[in-house]
Amino acid sequence: MKTKGDFMDTKAMKNKTNHFAATCSSVISGVISAFLVIVVVALPLIYDNSYFNILETKYKCFYMSVLAMLAVILVLGLIMLVIDLKEFQGEHAKNLFLALKPCNWKQTFRLADGAVIIFWLVSVISTLQSEYLYEAFWGNEGRYSGLFLMTLYVIMYFVVTRCWHYNKWVMQALFAAGLIVCYIGITDYFQLDILHFRGKVKPEQSTIFTSTIGNINTYTAYVALLMGAATAMFTIVKGWLKTCWYYLCMVVSFFAIILGCSDNAYLALGAMFALLPLLVFRNKQGVTRYLVVIATFATVIQCIDWINQAYADMVIGLDSLFQILVNLPGLLVLVVLLWCLAAGVFYYFRKKERENVAALLSGKKETTERAAKNMLVRIWLVVIILGLLAVIFMLIDANALGHGARYGSLGNYLVFNDSWGTNRGYIWRKSLGLYAAFPFMHKLFGFGPDTFGIMTTQSFMKDMIGTVGQVFDTAHNEYLQFLLTIGPIGLLAYLTFLIGNSWNMAKYWIIQNERNIKTVEAAGLPSECIGAIGCLFAVICYCAQALVNLNLPIATPVMWVLMSVGVAGCRKK
Numbered sequence: 001m002k003t004k005g006d007f008m009d010t011k012a013m014k015n016k017t018n019h020f021a022a023t024c025s026s027v028i029s030g031v032i033s034a035f036l037v038i039v040v041v042a043l044p045l046i047y048d049n050s051y052f053n054i055l056e057t058k059y060k061c062f063y064m065s066v067l068a069m070l071a072v073i074l075v076l077g078l079i080m081l082v083i084d085l086k087e088f089q090g091e092h093a094k095n096l097f098l099a100l101k102p103c104n105w106k107q108t109f110r111l112a113d114g115a116v117i118i119f120w121l122v123s124v125i126s127t128l129q130s131e132y133l134y135e136a137f138w139g140n141e142g143r144y145s146g147l148f149l150m151t152l153y154v155i156m157y158f159v160v161t162r163c164w165h166y167n168k169w170v171m172q173a174l175f176a177a178g179l180i181v182c183y184i185g186i187t188d189y190f191q192l193d194i195l196h197f198r199g200k201v202k203p204e205q206s207t208i209f210t211s212t213i214g215n216i217n218t219y220t221a222y223v224a225l226l227m228g229a230a231t232a233m234f235t236i237v238k239g240w241l242k243t244c245w246y247y248l249c250m251v252v253s254f255f256a257i258i259l260g261c262s263d264n265a266y267l268a269l270g271a272m273f274a275l276l277p278l279l280v281f282r283n284k285q286g287v288t289r290y291l292v293v294i295a296t297f298a299t300v301i302q303c304i305d306w307i308n309q310a311y312a313d314m315v316i317g318l319d320s321l322f323q324i325l326v327n328l329p330g331l332l333v334l335v336v337l338l339w340c341l342a343a344g345v346f347y348y349f350r351k352k353e354r355e356n357v358a359a360l361l362s363g364k365k366e367t368t369e370r371a372a373k374n375m376l377v378r379i380w381l382v383v384i385i386l387g388l389l390a391v392i393f394m395l396i397d398a399n400a401l402g403h404g405a406r407y408g409s410l411g412n413y414l415v416f417n418d419s420w421g422t423n424r425g426y427i428w429r430k431s432l433g434l435y436a437a438f439p440f441m442h443k444l445f446g447f448g449p450d451t452f453g454i455m456t457t458q459s460f461m462k463d464m465i466g467t468v469g470q471v472f473d474t475a476h477n478e479y480l481q482f483l484l485t486i487g488p489i490g491l492l493a494y495l496t497f498l499i500g501n502s503w504n505m506a507k508y509w510i511i512q513n514e515r516n517i518k519t520v521e522a523a524g525l526p527s528e529c530i531g532a533i534g535c536l537f538a539v540i541c542y543c544a545q546a547l548v549n550l551n552l553p554i555a556t557p558v559m560w561v562l563m564s565v566g567v568a569g570c571r572k573k
Helices: 004-044 054-088 091-099 102-108 110-127 131-137 147-163 169-189 203-208 216-236 238-261 264-275 285-310 321-326 331-351 351-363 365-397 404-414 421-436 439-447 450-468 476-515 526-549 558-571
Strands: none
Touching: 004 054, 004 147, 004 169, 004 558, 054 147, 054 558, 110 131, 110 147, 110 439, 110 476, 131 147, 147 238, 147 450, 147 558, 169 216, 169 526, 169 558, 216 238, 216 285, 216 526, 216 558, 238 365, 264 285, 264 421, 264 526, 285 321, 285 331, 321 365, 365 404, 404 439, 404 558, 421 450, 421 476, 439 476, 450 476, 526 558
16 A cells, blocks of 8 residues: 555656656757757858868768767767666666657658658669769769758658757847848848858859858848748737837848849749748738738848948949839839739728627637638639749740740740850750650659769760850759669658648647637737748748759758758657
8 A cells, every 4th residue: 555655756766757857858849949049050150261171071060960960969868878778777778769659650750751761762762873982972963962961851840850859049030140140141242241251252253252151142141031030920929129120120131132133032922922921821920911021022122222322332233133123004003003002901900900809709700810811822722823823824936835025025935946145055955855865763762862963964064065155064953863873762752741830830830829819909929830830931032033043052951951840840759
């Protein structure tokens, strides 16, 4: 028979066990937080010898940070294991291994988790069957995006999503470092060269490098991450201080991404503007803030046009899609109308606040809000579908029917030929032809991670130089690159990973928003929910611009970090 003292001892032991588990979890999470801050701050800002070895420098920064984090976690884990065996008979270690048993995988892994594991396994097979195993593993003949780097991405993803407790300061560190990067990039547009980098490169190459990132395409890919996160968080956050902070980050990123002088920026912008309403139109604040976002972007475009006119001899200048935007009839009038519309909608919703509170108390607010948001979301879905159909029609009309001239300067983007997208049309055509000639195993698993340059130089180097006057060592399309290097299974797994996690983050926000609507005084969403939506749109913007860009260990590690942070934020603890 157990005495009162026995029960007291059991309770004390249980409290001690719980305290040990909480302490271990907190320590590991702290180590991961330090790693995440290092990546989002140091990686964008670090450089050595200006632009000459910037890729190598950032690559080393990332993989050394990951390895250091894993080493620290391993040492701490061994210490904790010894304490667990000594004090608790290995109870915590047993629970950990039980969670990893196959019978518990359904609770442990999601679809996206399984997809990224398949992505890694296919990359391993692709490397092993490659004629260039060493190069496929290290990516040293490409952009260092071989199996080694992919392995670090996957390990980091699982470590962060399983062992880290969301910390809002990681996102704030991202924005703080991002503002510095954007500031330097904007000053480079004015040819101030405050870091004295451009004077060290050839004059004809000086405008294709900027800030502490390097190539302008990579720079706009990085800024797209900041822009997507800041814009999404601005639309849903409450509190004037936070609102002003995210608005500042959004405005700076708008200026930076346009002044980056790369057209991949507009793919990121288009994806963000198209998809953001599907989430934020679910409440009144989201509708108002989205109108403010559109009005702000239009204002930025108008301001940049005025700057280019006033300081034509000081700035680099912009062409291509920017000129199409600034030449829209009545741009200034449109800016004024958008701000008036935003102000009008804001005033209307403020006027209805008292009625909404009364409706909530009577049980009618939830129904009204749900009906309104469903209508707005459905209307926007129709707008997106109509927009896609219009684009498809123009593409068919410009290419199959040969009517590209009727679209004026926009026709340069609609008509696909070898010169399209700074000769991307050429390398895409040659890449697909190269893939069609692959043997069966290479068709299935690719030629090996980051071996695209080896394939092209061996197959049609003379043709590249003779036709477009340059050598392509990447496909300048992340998805096409994966098709050739790791095959269709790896590409499908990667897309499933991206889409699956994006859906999980979006679903988490929808659930939290529904709960918030049901309250009389909506106190705002949890910080991890706001952060998850920021990460979601950062990933969306990155994925959109990746259609015409390449993955490098500069912006891509930041995307994987934000994906991991977002998933960790919405994961059930």
